[in-house]
């Protein structure tokens with residue numbers, strides 16, 4: 001069918017950064033053919049975390065989620081690919097680590113998650129979420145765009 005270049009917002013959460021997974025996950029991203037358009041390392045404050053996860057405010061797990069996501073640095077990335085949103089969501093697998101291990105054993109959350117809260121990575125779930133979440137990271141629009149994508153140039157043999 002027809003595919004379209006789409007943007008998504010990806011996070012490597014504090015557990016992923018603390019466990020030294022940034023390089024590996026960025027490598028997986030590049031190997032999958034995403035174009036990396038923006039990247040930032042940052043510690044979220046409580047208010048930003050609350051806005052970021054606004055849909056979950058008031059749920060029983062929210063205080064733990066907020067504490068976790070503000071506990072250390074997070075890597076935020078804007079990625080571009082055909083069907084980037086759904087492609088990334090299926091690459092990371094189910095939210096809960098145990099479910100990921102059962103249902104999608106090759107997924108990033110199955111491989112690198114710890115439990116229901118610490119699941120290493122995030123991906124926006126819809127076009128609306130992308131727009132909203134990119135706003136917390138890159139003012140909704142990245143400052144610079146690559147002139148040429150890896151797809152145009154060809155990957156280096158590493």
Ligand code: IDP
Pocket residue numbers: 053056061065094095116117118119122123125
């Ligand atoms: P998602 O990250 O797959 O989109 P959401 O339901 O939007 O999943 O939840 C956001 C984040 O909140 C999850 O990635 C996880 O870190 C945490 N979370 C979600 N559900 C639970 C739960 O039932 N218990 C504990 N933490 C949860």
Ligand code: MG
Pocket residue numbers: 125
């Ligand atoms: Mg979500």
